[in-house]
Amino acid sequence: MADSTTPSRTDNLTIEPVASVDAIAPGDWDRLSRTGNPFLRHHFFAALEHSGCTTATTGWEPAHLLIRLDGQLHGLIPAFRKTHSMGEYVFDWGWADAYARYGVDYYPKLLMAVPFTPSQGHRLLLSPTLRDRLKPGDLNPLLDEAAVELGCHSWHLLFPNSADQRLLEAPNRLHRLGCQFHWFNRDYHSFNDFLAQLTSRKRKSIRKERRQIAEQGIAFDHYPGHALPDSVLDAFHVFYQATYLKRGQRPYLNRDFFQRLRDGQPEQLHVIMARLDERMIAGALFLHGENTLYGRYWGCLEEYDHLHFETCYYQGIELAIERGLRCFDAGAQGEHKLVRGFEPQLTHSWHWVAHPGFAEAIADFCEEEAMDVRGYRDAALEALPYRQEN
Structure with a gap:
C-alpha cells in the first residue's frame, strides 16, 4: 500500500489511512461504531484480516481511514485497496x-465497505461531535485526496444507511x-401469524413447500454461537465451500475466519443445520444485531426440493420472530x-473516478440505471403477496 505521510486536509479535519485493523484500538473502533451491527465490530474486521481473507494477497489490502478533528480521533471508515472487484455486490x-x-x-481502487457483505449500515463511523459538524459533501473531497494518495484511480462506498x-x-457525485428484498416483522408471534397476512394462494404454496421438506425426512438443528461445536462448524464450512466450487470460484472465507467469528462474537452468531436421519446435509449461518437478523452464508452438497428456501428463509423468519x-x-438477489414475503x-452506493471522461460517461450510466432500478422496485411492490386491506 502506498505510504501516506501527509494526511488529506480540510480545515482542521484530516484523513489518514492505516495498513491494518491492528493500528486501531478495539475500544476506539467500537466506540466510534456505536452499534450492535455485527459487521461493524473491530473483531469482525480483525477476524477477516488475521485469518488471511482480507490481505494484499487476496486483493483486499486494508487501508482503513482515520478521521481526526483538531488532531483527535473522531471517526474511521473501514476501507480496502482493491485490485479486483470480487466480493462487493x-x-x-x-x-x-x-x-x-x-x-x-x-x-x-479504494473500497469503503464491509467485505463480502451486501448489507446496509453505517460506513462513516463518526463521533456525534463530528457528525453534527459535517455538512453534506464535506467529506467527499477528503476521500478524493485519500484515494489519490493511496495510488488509487477511484473510490467506492457501498451500502451506506440513511444517516x-x-x-x-453532493452535486456532481456518482x-x-x-x-434488495427484506422481510419485516409486524409484531408476529408465530410463523402462522405471518402466513395469515399473505394471500390464500401464497399461503398454501409456502405450506406445501414446508410440508414437502418434512415428507423428505429433513429436520433442523439450531446452534447459537456459544453452543456451536467444532464438528458442526467443520460441516458448515464444507457446505459453504461447495456453493463457490460449484460455480468454479474460490471461496472468499476460510475455516479459520468462521472459528474466529464464533470465538469472538458468539452472542451474535446462529447456525442452522439441515439433517436427514443422522447426517447433516446443509447449513446456513446467520448473524444478528439489535433489531435485524442477517442471513449470510449457506451451502449444501446435494439438492433437495425446497431445501434452500426452508433453511435460509423460513427457518430465518421463525428465528427473527422468536427473537423479536x-x-x-x-442478502442479495431477489x-x-x-x-x-x-x-x-x-x-445506495457512492463513487468517484479520477478520469474526467469516464466520470461523465459513468454519471450518465448511473442516471439511466437508477430509473430502471426504481421501476423494478415499483413493479415488485405491486407483486407483493400480502392481502390487501379493505
Missing part, C-alpha cells in the same frame, strides 16, 4: 472493462441505486424472496 465490471479497452488503469447517505449527497427482531436481511428496498 455492487458490480462495476463494465466500468473496468471500458477502462481496459482504452488502455487506462482502473485498479487499484451516512445524507452526508455523502450515485448508484440497487434493490424487526427485520430479516437475507425475485424468489418476493413471493415469500420479502419486500423491495432501495440500496
Whole structure:
C-alpha cells in the first residue's frame, strides 16, 4: 500500500489511512461504531484480516481511514485497496472493462465497505461531535485526496444507511441505486401469524413447500454461537465451500475466519443445520444485531426440493420472530424472496473516478440505471403477496 505521510486536509479535519485493523484500538473502533451491527465490530474486521481473507494477497489490502478533528480521533471508515472487484455486490465490471479497452488503469481502487457483505449500515463511523459538524459533501473531497494518495484511480462506498447517505449527497457525485428484498416483522408471534397476512394462494404454496421438506425426512438443528461445536462448524464450512466450487470460484472465507467469528462474537452468531436421519446435509449461518437478523452464508452438497428456501428463509423468519427482531436481511438477489414475503428496498452506493471522461460517461450510466432500478422496485411492490386491506 502506498505510504501516506501527509494526511488529506480540510480545515482542521484530516484523513489518514492505516495498513491494518491492528493500528486501531478495539475500544476506539467500537466506540466510534456505536452499534450492535455485527459487521461493524473491530473483531469482525480483525477476524477477516488475521485469518488471511482480507490481505494484499487476496486483493483486499486494508487501508482503513482515520478521521481526526483538531488532531483527535473522531471517526474511521473501514476501507480496502482493491485490485479486483470480487466480493462487493455492487458490480462495476463494465466500468473496468471500458477502462481496459482504452488502455487506462482502473485498479487499484479504494473500497469503503464491509467485505463480502451486501448489507446496509453505517460506513462513516463518526463521533456525534463530528457528525453534527459535517455538512453534506464535506467529506467527499477528503476521500478524493485519500484515494489519490493511496495510488488509487477511484473510490467506492457501498451500502451506506440513511444517516451516512445524507452526508455523502453532493452535486456532481456518482450515485448508484440497487434493490434488495427484506422481510419485516409486524409484531408476529408465530410463523402462522405471518402466513395469515399473505394471500390464500401464497399461503398454501409456502405450506406445501414446508410440508414437502418434512415428507423428505429433513429436520433442523439450531446452534447459537456459544453452543456451536467444532464438528458442526467443520460441516458448515464444507457446505459453504461447495456453493463457490460449484460455480468454479474460490471461496472468499476460510475455516479459520468462521472459528474466529464464533470465538469472538458468539452472542451474535446462529447456525442452522439441515439433517436427514443422522447426517447433516446443509447449513446456513446467520448473524444478528439489535433489531435485524442477517442471513449470510449457506451451502449444501446435494439438492433437495425446497431445501434452500426452508433453511435460509423460513427457518430465518421463525428465528427473527422468536427473537423479536424487526427485520430479516437475507442478502442479495431477489425475485424468489418476493413471493415469500420479502419486500423491495432501495440500496445506495457512492463513487468517484479520477478520469474526467469516464466520470461523465459513468454519471450518465448511473442516471439511466437508477430509473430502471426504481421501476423494478415499483413493479415488485405491486407483486407483493400480502392481502390487501379493505
